[in-house]
Amino acid sequence: MTIEPIVQGRGIVKRYGHVTAINHSDFDLYPGEVLAVIGDNGAGKSSIVKAICGAVQADEGEIKIEGKPVHFTSPLQAREMGIEIVYQQLALSPALSIADNMFAGRELRKPGVMGSVFRQLDKKAMEKFARDKLTELGLMTVQSINQAVETLSGGQRQGVAVARAAAFAKKFIIMDEPTAALGVKESRRVLELIQDVRSKGIPIILISHNMPHVFEVADRVHIHRLGKRHAVVDPAKISMSEAVAIMTGAMEPPPVEEQQLVPKAAA
């Protein structure tokens, strides 16, 4: 039995001037899984997920989503397909409130004439939704949903970005180092959230440097090295130190037939 991947990238190349950030890399995300992506700084992890969601455009290669080739020119197009991403740089507008940030670019308007003719925002509805989502995720306690994001701590900001992605994703979520600024407690919440989202059948791409986290939640681990997919391993069959050794080039990856290029269920 073969399962069609949600995302299938083949021979992706991305150059920034003279720097080749992604060098003919493949990428696969399968339904229902948590795919961790690990790799050294500068290996091209952020670049490849950005190429998938349209934040940057690949120079070569092919990306298919549910079997259909896509050529996103802006992250908005990916979003319209139900793809959400938590950027490493978070992509929040500091001066806007938490609620405004959650609804950036998909604001709700008031019902009736005020909304359709006068384009008035339904602030109440957006605030309620934002408050509910944050509480539901138990990510943090904030004084007010109308607080400007710039008044929040780094961890709270990350919480807003994660909540935004989780609230709106339909197809899959990309999280680029979502726990980097979080305390131990909040990191735990994010890991629980990842399990939650997976149990709803929405797959997740998780970029992280935190090996215990990766090994706890991932179904497969994509090891990225020098702009390429170096190996995909099963976290149950390999230790954290082996994964790190492969990632840094200190150890050869296992032979392809022992890798986990497709999930066990699909194999």
Place this chain on the structure above:
Amino acid sequence: MSESASKGQDYESSLSAATHQVAEFEKREGFVYKLQHGLHTNPALVPLIVLVLSIVVFGVLLGSKFFSPFALTLILQQVQIVGIVAAAQSLVILTAGIDLSVGAIMVMSSVVMGQFTFRYGIPPGIAVVCGLAVGTGIGAINGLLVTRMKLPPFIVTLGMWQIVLAANFLYSANETIRSQEISEKAPILQFFGSVIQIGSARLTYGIIFMLLLFAVLTYALTQTAWGRHVYAVGDDKEAAELSGMEANKVLVSVYALSGLICAFAGWALIGRIGSVSPTSGQLANIESITAVVIGGISLFGGRGSVLGSLFGALIVGVFTLGLRLLGADAQWTYLLIGVLIIAAVSVDQWIRKVST
């Protein structure tokens, strides 16, 4: 893992106790901190306070000579043009840009309205629409150059200022259309000069238009998605784009709207001076930027309220008239305005500190 998580919770609880203490400490410093916060959420408060204070001070010094419906509405008449242009400038500055072509667009639009009517015999109502379209078009070109060519707004509008001003002189052949001629043949061009007299107060349609314009822009900026996007793009364009806003569309709309508002200012200018003069309004650039800065809008973009610019323009008007009535040399006005500009930017820096 669970062990480290519970350790983490201990760590967290001691941490939250620590933050609490800091918060209490800050509360002891009470008033200043609250003020800073209040100003952060209501950026138009400072210029409003300065405006009220300056009206009070000149009122006390000059009595009814200043504090009368006649004098106060005279100030409104004198600031209407700068006020309208400052509204346009505010929008652009909120996006972290600057529009140096506002004055040139204003004059060009008024010249188009006049010349289309008198040179080509086009019905004046249609000539007005043409003038508004020209202003919007020039603004849109600014926006396209900023977004498509990725040129800095300062450079784009510096160039556009020269181009439009030169085009204005070439096209009009430096020719003024006289007031009398306009009021006989095309009174609609002077529409904004019409006066509503209430006792000794003189309100022109231009003043009313300016006030309505600020009301509409305040609504659009605070109550619509477009307004949220204007602030977000000015704050951090890349973040706005990544979070799903169409930053370039927002920018083009802002520059085009700025052009349209400047064209309205050109129409109001005909009402104010009666004639169509290609040499008028040369100071509109610097005066509008002054009003915006005194009004507390940050030149770094993303912060401030458009109402602040109205207060900023009024402050300049109050100082100008007040000092003139006191018999002071006009240079004192410029000197004080210079002080106000520097003070306003210092306050802006101080308010920003609250966010860190």
